Amino acid sequence: MTAGLNHCLTGLRVLDFTRALAGPTCARMLAEMGAEVIKVEPGPKGDMSRNASTFRNRRSLFFVQHNRGKKSLCLNLRDPRAMALVVELISQVDVVVENFRPGVIASMGLSYERLKEIKPDIILCSISALGQSGPLAQKPGYDYIAQAYSGVTSMIGDKDEAPYIPLVGLGDVSTGVHGALAVLAALRHRDQTGKGQHLDVGLLDVYYNFHEVNVHQVRASEGAIRPTRVGRHMTYLMPGGVFKGTNGYVVIMSFFHHWADLCKAMERPDLSEDARYSTDPARLERRDEVVKIIEDWLQTFPDVPSAVAHMEKFDVPVAPVLSVEETLSHPHLRARGTVRTIHDPVYDGELDVPGFPIKFSEFPEELPLQAPRVGQHNAEILSTYLGRTPEEVEQLKADGVLIEKPY
Amino acid sequence: MTAGLNHCLTGLRVLDFTRALAGPTCARMLAEMGAEVIKVEPGPKGDMSRNASTFRNRRSLFFVQHNRGKKSLCLNLRDPRAMALVVELISQVDVVVENFRPGVIASMGLSYERLKEIKPDIILCSISALGQSGPLAQKPGYDYIAQAYSGVTSMIGDKDEAPYIPLVGLGDVSTGVHGALAVLAALRHRDQTGKGQHLDVGLLDVYYNFHEVNVHQVRASEGAIRPTRVGRHMTYLMPGGVFKGTNGYVVIMSFFHHWADLCKAMERPDLSEDARYSTDPARLERRDEVVKIIEDWLQTFPDVPSAVAHMEKFDVPVAPVLSVEETLSHPHLRARGTVRTIHDPVYDGELDVPGFPIKFSEFPEELPLQAPRVGQHNAEILSTYLGRTPEEVEQLKADGVLIEKPY
Numbered sequence: 006m007t008a009g010l011n012h013c014l015t016g017l018r019v020l021d022f023t024r025a026l027a028g029p030t031c032a033r034m035l036a037e038m039g040a041e042v043i044k045v046e047p048g049p050k051g052d053m054s055r056n057a058s059t060f061r062n063r064r065s066l067f068f069v070q071h072n073r074g075k076k077s078l079c080l081n082l083r084d085p086r087a088m089a090l091v092v093e094l095i096s097q098v099d100v101v102v103e104n105f106r107p108g109v110i111a112s113m114g115l116s117y118e119r120l121k122e123i124k125p126d127i128i129l130c131s132i133s134a135l136g137q138s139g140p141l142a143q144k145p146g147y148d149y150i151a152q153a154y155s156g157v158t159s160m161i162g163d164k165d166e167a168p169y170i171p172l173v174g175l176g177d178v179s180t181g182v183h184g185a186l187a188v189l190a191a192l193r194h195r196d197q198t199g200k201g202q203h204l205d206v207g208l209l210d211v212y213y214n215f216h217e218v219n220v221h222q223v224r225a226s227e228g229a230i231r232p233t234r235v236g237r238h239m240t241y242l243m244p245g246g247v248f249k250g251t252n253g254y255v256v257i258m259s260f261f262h263h264w265a266d267l268c269k270a271m272e273r274p275d276l277s278e279d280a281r282y283s284t285d286p287a288r289l290e291r292r293d294e295v296v297k298i299i300e301d302w303l304q305t306f307p308d309v310p311s312a313v314a315h316m317e318k319f320d321v322p323v324a325p326v327l328s329v330e331e332t333l334s335h336p337h338l339r340a341r342g343t344v345r346t347i348h349d350p351v352y353d354g355e356l357d358v359p360g361f362p363i364k365f366s367e368f369p370e371e372l373p374l375q376a377p378r379v380g381q382h383n384a385e386i387l388s389t390y391l392g393r394t395p396e397e398v399e400q401l402k403a404d405g406v407l408i409e410k411p412y
Numbered sequence: 413m414t415a416g417l418n419h420c421l422t423g424l425r426v427l428d429f430t431r432a433l434a435g436p437t438c439a440r441m442l443a444e445m446g447a448e449v450i451k452v453e454p455g456p457k458g459d460m461s462r463n464a465s466t467f468r469n470r471r472s473l474f475f476v477q478h479n480r481g482k483k484s485l486c487l488n489l490r491d492p493r494a495m496a497l498v499v500e501l502i503s504q505v506d507v508v509v510e511n512f513r514p515g516v517i518a519s520m521g522l523s524y525e526r527l528k529e530i531k532p533d534i535i536l537c538s539i540s541a542l543g544q545s546g547p548l549a550q551k552p553g554y555d556y557i558a559q560a561y562s563g564v565t566s567m568i569g570d571k572d573e574a575p576y577i578p579l580v581g582l583g584d585v586s587t588g589v590h591g592a593l594a595v596l597a598a599l600r601h602r603d604q605t606g607k608g609q610h611l612d613v614g615l616l617d618v619y620y621n622f623h624e625v626n627v628h629q630v631r632a633s634e635g636a637i638r639p640t641r642v643g644r645h646m647t648y649l650m651p652g653g654v655f656k657g658t659n660g661y662v663v664i665m666s667f668f669h670h671w672a673d674l675c676k677a678m679e680r681p682d683l684s685e686d687a688r689y690s691t692d693p694a695r696l697e698r699r700d701e702v703v704k705i706i707e708d709w710l711q712t713f714p715d716v717p718s719a720v721a722h723m724e725k726f727d728v729p730v731a732p733v734l735s736v737e738e739t740l741s742h743p744h745l746r747a748r749g750t751v752r753t754i755h756d757p758v759y760d761g762e763l764d765v766p767g768f769p770i771k772f773s774e775f776p777e778e779l780p781l782q783a784p785r786v787g788q789h790n791a792e793i794l795s796t797y798l799g800r801t802p803e804e805v806e807q808l809k810a811d812g813v814l815i816e817k818p819y
Contacts, residue, residue, distance in 0.1 A: 013597040014601075015604075066629075070627075136771070138748055140747060142744075145670070145729040146729065149652065150729055151731075152663070157578060158733050159734060161576055167656055168661060170653060171578065172568070172642070173564050173622045173624065177624065186596065187772075189597060191772070193424075193599070194419075202772055204770060205771035207748075210770075213739070213750045214768075215585045217433055217580065217584065218474055220477075220751060221474075221476075222465070222473075223740055225466040230466075231735070233735060234579060235579070239577075241464070245556065247577060256565065258556060324558075324560035328563060329563040329638075331563070333630055333631070335561070337547050337548040343543075344627060355631075357628055359617075359623055359627055360621075362614075363593070363611060363613055364611070364613070365594075365609055366610040
């Protein structure tokens, strides 16, 4: 039995049937906080995401980023001996995580009811795009499918033009984080009552919960507010949005009392006293005019950094719109570990990845986690968890029940 | 001492100094899972968000949506007697959550070091825009400020045009969820070791972790990939994005094997065999052409729903881009409780809000939570937690230390 690493979740055991992004993020969040995660990969290829994104030595950096800290058990799941090993493992873990299409894990013989027979207090976390229930549950789902149904896509872009999708995996990643939260809440309940449960976490529900005002505004305004995309500026405060600077863009959030600070920065104290501009509602009514005043002023600077530096002197909430490339070398992001550099032995080099988004005073250093090769921990898991001899492991390997790859 | 409601976190006690959105979401997530949350509101007005969004009877629906399930203790924090009450309360809770600008809570006399003196195993969760450390930590921060620094804003919109911000509170809400996850992880550690800790959760770090490929691609491609916004379609799979239909928009994700299904739906089996279109890389090279084929075909339908229904027959991953208004009555979102209707007694009516984004088999019904009026639980908290008599409470109220409002 291997000891967990020293972090908040040391001792927690997770069996991870996930693939792609949302499910793997759930398990990775738990691994980065010290849980022991066994990733069950279907042979012969393993997680489909091993074929995604940038490669060297057949090593996918997508896979590395999202599967650090997990142990890989690669099985030919069509062989009954493989499924028997899975059942044995379930009896030894606290949590099972999966993100198949709803119904698939039951058809594999691993429904929540069956899992409970194997381990009465098991916690099963099922992650999906549109949820485990409801008329759309069986649809094939990806991040942007859920985003479109949530109304979030409709809030991005210009009115009367096609909406945009953000080219980041925010729905998948955030849903994985919700899955980890669900697991820890259910564990607390299990520890106090002895009861496990089945958790249902879907991207659609997660996206929908991002609407901080849009949902309640519709009925409450009796139809006067029909939330939709209206460009680059907030609808209920002003100024708050994206402004064109010299050779780049700036986000300025100078509503409320920040307006007076921006007026000082612009050397336009008159604007903060002028009733046409002195309140957020007044400025919202003159939105295009306010944007023009600010953008014309921004053009008097040679570039975005000098404009930002000037506004910072007046405590204006302001930020340059950084490219991803610029974030990699930004002193703040490096100092905080928002971006960090790790080494992967199969890729045989260093790569940049987002740091763990929670900072713990008891664990100031992130754990030195590696992503596994396909089936890298087959022998270890069969030996330490299931008590198999080296000879038995060799036989299962020879029979193609256990699969290993050098990447 | 009041019993917590029956859910996963029953018995957990949280003292909540948060305001606006990110911090209140952290505390609300805990409350919706059964924690007892005492929201300390600064008198005379309480949380600034009581003045935000849509109103009736001076009741802010923004406040209601994000503060259900909390008890309000409204204090004149400038009175030393109020701070003495806060210190007494800290000794009786498990967790303190705050989202002031970094350093402010320490200047109030409630640094983590001081909290530890009051309650040695206290968990302090500090939520901020840019984090508690690093050269930018002291800047005033809002959601889109962090988003701009994270590079996420740069990934939304058309190349060579100004980027867009999604008009939803996704950074704030998601960071609140990360805060709740951090708290539960730290509680598990505390329960096993007796040690509390200080948690640092910032929007910038949360946003950055959404980059599923962009961060690692820069160095790994040796500069060949410079991630940026490129419109309405994914950059590494095709088709995956927003398409114009008849009087509306559709998200279609028919990459991988789904391409053949879309070709069948379009009655164009030739396209799935044609080498110019048969793989994702090939289609990415002919992106505009592929988009045109699909959009021309979509125009043969009378509207978006009929096009979606047709594609669904072929199991194509597809979704209509719903407006927020359309989501409110959608059978799937209603059936799952993605959107739910609640009643607020001060608002004196029903309102629609996003349902809790995690579904628990042990707790199929959401808790019947209400948002508090300003200082609604002053007497209850002073009596049950601090053992004050009704006379003492009345005196503190008469002296303006305790504040109450009817909304």
